Amino acid sequence: MDIQVRVWRQSGPSDKGRMVGYDVKDISPDASFLEMLDVLNEKLILDGDDPVAFDHDCREGICGMCGMMINGVAHGPERATTTCQLHMRHFKDGDVIDVEPWRAAAFPVVKDLVVDRGAFDSIIQAGGYITAPTGAAPDAHATAVPKKDADAAFEAATCIGCGACVAACPNGSSMLFTAAKVAHLGLMPQGQPERDTRVLGMLQAQDDAGFGGCTNAGECTTVCPKGIPLTLIGRLNSDYRNAVRKR
Amino acid sequence: MSDLWNDGDPIADAAAPDGPIETRWQRRKFGAKLVNPANRRKLTVIVVGTGLAGGSAAATLAEAGYHVKSYCYQDSPRRAHSIAAQGGINAAKNYRNDGDSIYRLFYDTVKGGDFRARESNVYRLAEVSVNIIDQCVAQGVPFAREYGGLLDNRSFGGTQVSRTFYARGQTGQQLLLGAYQAMERQIGLGNIEMNARHEMLELIVVDGKARGIVVRDLVTGEITTELADAVVLASGGYGNVFFLSTNAKGCNVTASWRAHRKGALFANPCYTQIHPTCIPESGTHQSKLTLMSESLRNDGRVWVPSRAGDHRAPGDIGEDERDYYLERIYPSFGNLVPRDIASRAAKNVCDEGRGVGPGGLGVYLDFADAIGRLGRPAVEAKYGNLFEMYQRITGEDPYLVPMRIYPAVHYTMGGLWVDYDLQSTISGLFVVGEANFSDHGANRLGASALMQGLADGYFVLPTTISNYLAAGPFEKVRDDHPAVVDARSSVRKRLERFLEIDGDRTVDSFHRELGHIMWECCGMERSEEGLIKAIGLIRGLRDEFWQRVKVPGAGEQLNQNLEKAGRVADFFELAELMCIDALHRAESAGGHFRAESQTPDGEALRHDDRFGYVAAWEYADPDGKPTLHKEQLDFEYVHPSTRSYK
Numbered sequence: 001m002d003i004q005v006r007v008w009r010q011s012g013p014s015d016k017g018r019m020v021g022y023d024v025k026d027i028s029p030d031a032s033f034l035e036m037l038d039v040l041n042e043k044l045i046l047d048g049d050d051p052v053a054f055d056h057d058c059r060e061g062i063c064g065m066c067g068m069m070i071n072g073v074a075h076g077p078e079r080a081t082t083t084c085q086l087h088m089r090h091f092k093d094g095d096v097i098d099v100e101p102w103r104a105a106a107f108p109v110v111k112d113l114v115v116d117r118g119a120f121d122s123i124i125q126a127g128g129y130i131t132a133p134t135g136a137a138p139d140a141h142a143t144a145v146p147k148k149d150a151d152a153a154f155e156a157a158t159c160i161g162c163g164a165c166v167a168a169c170p171n172g173s174s175m176l177f178t179a180a181k182v183a184h185l186g187l188m189p190q191g192q193p194e195r196d197t198r199v200l201g202m203l204q205a206q207d208d209a210g211f212g213g214c215t216n217a218g219e220c221t222t223v224c225p226k227g228i229p230l231t232l233i234g235r236l237n238s239d240y241r242n243a244v245r246k247r
Numbered sequence: 248m249s250d251l252w253n254d255g256d257p258i259a260d261a262a263a264p265d266g267p268i269e270t271r272w273q274r275r276k277f278g279a280k281l282v283n284p285a286n287r288r289k290l291t292v293i294v295v296g297t298g299l300a301g302g303s304a305a306a307t308l309a310e311a312g313y314h315v316k317s318y319c320y321q322d323s324p325r326r327a328h329s330i331a332a333q334g335g336i337n338a339a340k341n342y343r344n345d346g347d348s349i350y351r352l353f354y355d356t357v358k359g360g361d362f363r364a365r366e367s368n369v370y371r372l373a374e375v376s377v378n379i380i381d382q383c384v385a386q387g388v389p390f391a392r393e394y395g396g397l398l399d400n401r402s403f404g405g406t407q408v409s410r411t412f413y414a415r416g417q418t419g420q421q422l423l424l425g426a427y428q429a430m431e432r433q434i435g436l437g438n439i440e441m442n443a444r445h446e447m448l449e450l451i452v453v454d455g456k457a458r459g460i461v462v463r464d465l466v467t468g469e470i471t472t473e474l475a476d477a478v479v480l481a482s483g484g485y486g487n488v489f490f491l492s493t494n495a496k497g498c499n500v501t502a503s504w505r506a507h508r509k510g511a512l513f514a515n516p517c518y519t520q521i522h523p524t525c526i527p528e529s530g531t532h533q534s535k536l537t538l539m540s541e542s543l544r545n546d547g548r549v550w551v552p553s554r555a556g557d558h559r560a561p562g563d564i565g566e567d568e569r570d571y572y573l574e575r576i577y578p579s580f581g582n583l584v585p586r587d588i589a590s591r592a593a594k595n596v597c598d599e600g601r602g603v604g605p606g607g608l609g610v611y612l613d614f615a616d617a618i619g620r621l622g623r624p625a626v627e628a629k630y631g632n633l634f635e636m637y638q639r640i641t642g643e644d645p646y647l648v649p650m651r652i653y654p655a656v657h658y659t660m661g662g663l664w665v666d667y668d669l670q671s672t673i674s675g676l677f678v679v680g681e682a683n684f685s686d687h688g689a690n691r692l693g694a695s696a697l698m699q700g701l702a703d704g705y706f707v708l709p710t711t712i713s714n715y716l717a718a719g720p721f722e723k724v725r726d727d728h729p730a731v732v733d734a735r736s737s738v739r740k741r742l743e744r745f746l747e748i749d750g751d752r753t754v755d756s757f758h759r760e761l762g763h764i765m766w767e768c769c770g771m772e773r774s775e776e777g778l779i780k781a782i783g784l785i786r787g788l789r790d791e792f793w794q795r796v797k798v799p800g801a802g803e804q805l806n807q808n809l810e811k812a813g814r815v816a817d818f819f820e821l822a823e824l825m826c827i828d829a830l831h832r833a834e835s836a837g838g839h840f841r842a843e844s845q846t847p848d849g850e851a852l853r854h855d856d857r858f859g860y861v862a863a864w865e866y867a868d869p870d871g872k873p874t875l876h877k878e879q880l881d882f883e884y885v886h887p888s889t890r891s892y893k
Contacts (some may be wrong), residue, residue, distance in 0.1 A: 134705045145392055
């Protein structure tokens with residue numbers, strides 16, 4: 001199939017940036033979206049142009065490195081799918097596809113489609129862990145965890161930190177990301193001692209990093225490749241209220 | 248001695264303790280010198296890579312009080328490729344009361360590795376496996392649990408006990424996030440200096456000791472030197488030398504190869520694991536292959552049409568026209584034979600013209616029986632995410648049509664040679680995880696890579712590196728020391744050269760061609776003729792690369808093609824060494840079938856008398872002859888026998 005992509009080109013943080021159109025011909029419907037960009041880049045290099053910079057690594061939907069706005073939707077038209085797992089069979093011959101980077105105040109553009117998501121790491125630093133230095137652990141069966149809680153913790157822990165939630169949010173909020181980690185650790189008995197400090201620290205860190213507030217728009221969960229539910233934000237708010245009350 | 252390599256002195260001492268194997272690690276730990284807690288913060292340790300081994304090592308060293316500097320090429324330490332491991336992690340907990348023990352895990356791992364691993368190391372791995380699970384649970388890793396709240400286990404590829412702990416099909420992700428979170432805590436406390444989007448491009452060796460690295464900031468292109476008292480490489484495996492593999496696109500050999508060039512021996516480079524259950528290639532655009540967890544083989548049945556050239560849809564092929572070849576050839580293990588056996592059997596049936604799907608490079612993995620027996624909801628609960636992944640990639644619904652699978656390169660057992668302390672042949676250079684030649688011998692069993700990465704990082708390295716650092720702090724190295732200046736300028740020159748060539752072929756086009764040569768000649772089946780041919784082809788292609796490669800852009804910016812060019816240049820040198828190693832090892836061991844070494848019924852034939860050693864290679868310039876040093880392997884406990892799964 002033949003398509004046209006209109007790609008955001010920005011040489012660096014100080015460049016204003018612009019959309020540039022490219023024809024990509026003879027693409028297999030079985031190619032992934034990133035493989036389509038690979039084909040485009042091979043052509044650009046041989047033509048003496050600058051290839052499009054984009055982040056990617058595992059290309060199997062788990063590392064969270066890839067991500068772009070495709071026709072205005074984070075990770076493109078398929079639900080619960082990262083950009084690397086989106087295939088060209090979901091587009092039609094002759095389509096014109098707009099490709100842009102995540103746009104959020106806390107995720108500055110580095111180059112083209114590459115953004116800096118270091119702010120996510122700073123949220124985790126502020127409490128997204130259980131303090132358990134190596135060597136200090138009791139036997140794994142010392143504490144039983146109800147299966148229901150373990151399963152719910154796992155579901156929350158499947159967040160891949162790609163940032164689609166932030167990119168989709170009209171406020172550029174990271175609440176779904178933070179909520180997923182707060183839920184994962186808060187559902188485990190091992191996570192209880194730090195439950196209050198965790199939620200206070202992480203919410204402060206996301207404010208400090210320049211993420212916006214949550215107004216329950218729900219765009220985040222719609223684009224989340226792992227389907228992290230909006231209810232976790234309610235849980236986060238409840239944990240926050242409890243922590244503030246006890247402060 | 249041969250035209251292609253020199254024979255060197257054997258490796259006399261791997262620093263493994265002797266005496267009863269059950270107490271070797273205890274005795275080594277007690278014998279290790281300790282560093283006074285007050286002195287630890289004066290010692291700096293560099294850790295390259297943030298996967299299971301590097302992440303756990305960095306966190307643990309920082310918790311102990313060392314100053315840690317950590318580097319990864321990704322934009323966050325959480326993205327290292329350990330995250331993609333699906334199936335699980337082994338531990339000899341015997342929670343199932345099914346006869347498991349540390350000794351049995353040790354025994355299975357030595358045997359599974361086809362008697363090409365060091366017994367002392369493997370025993371230690373089995374011993375600390377139980378601590379890993381405790382550690383991860385304490386960190387909040389949400390392992391699968393039973394209704395009573397205790398941890399669930401499953402049996403996994405090639406073992407007859409249930410010792411594999413798992414978190415649905417995302418065990419690697421959950422374990423890595425545990426290590427990452429421990430790391431982030433230490434970053435927040437100021438004990439780890441994290442440098443994401445930085446790539447190590449050279450090792451700095453001063454007076455015979457590893458004292459630092461040269462790194463490139465992948466955003467600005469700035470080249471800097473980073474100095475330390477010791478360097479830990481946790482930079483993963485080199486499966487991407489095949490271009491198509493299940494590795495992440497960025498996985499590379501550069502950190503290891505730079506250390507090899509500076510004197511670290513590279514062991515068993517030809518030992519690569521070919522995983523039997525991957526999604527087959529779909530066309531020339533293919534950029535990587537995706538693994539389907541082999542846990543699928545617990546319920547899926549592998550088959551091909553009995554007749555060659557049968558292109559009917561699978562549903563149209565009757566039971567009597569199907570060949571469930573694993574069940575037929577290996578009745579006692581059936582579909583659960585180890586990875587190497589399953590991979591080669593798939594290749595054999597495809598070579599006979601009985602492969603399915605585009606190009607005939609695929610076999611069916613069929614869940615119809617399991618769905619009939621257990622019901623769709625049960626199959627969905629067990630494998631739902633894997634089925635979804637398959638459908639997303641292929642556009643086919645595996646609940647209705649059997650999956651198509653084919654072997655792909657997945658893991659590399661070879662790597663930098665290390666002694667019992669995980670120290671390479673360069674003092675102060677430690678290597679952990681997949682980057683070292685590891686404890687898996689010639690074949691890795693399922694669910695043991697996660698175990699090894701975390702064993703090295705959480706428990707082994709922090710003890711053994713202390714023994715080395717106790718001799719420090721070492722004399723401070725100045726930034727203008729000749730060894731530092733040389734390392735920095737060689738990196739600059741090399742980058743400039745890539746940019747100056749300005750040829751007419753892309754880096755990827757060379758990489759793809761190199762990978763094809765390796766897959767054909769140094770993949771599942773190797774022959775003397777094929778390997779000699781491959782060496783010639785690799786040398787020719789390498790020369791062409793240095794004349795015709797085109798790397799656009801400049802060095803002082805984010806330049807993803809410049810990054811790739813450096814990695815592919817090192818893959819060329821590695822590829823040649825892999826072929827030489829494969830050529831010299833004229834036996835079939837693990838998944839490496841050597842055409843000239845087979846039993847009358849076509850099974851792999853090992854030669855313990857001639858090849859019962861680790862082949863550790865000393866670097867030679869391209870076109871030169873690398874030198875082979877042998878570490879003889881002694882099997883005091885698990886005596887070599889022929890593996891039989893029939």
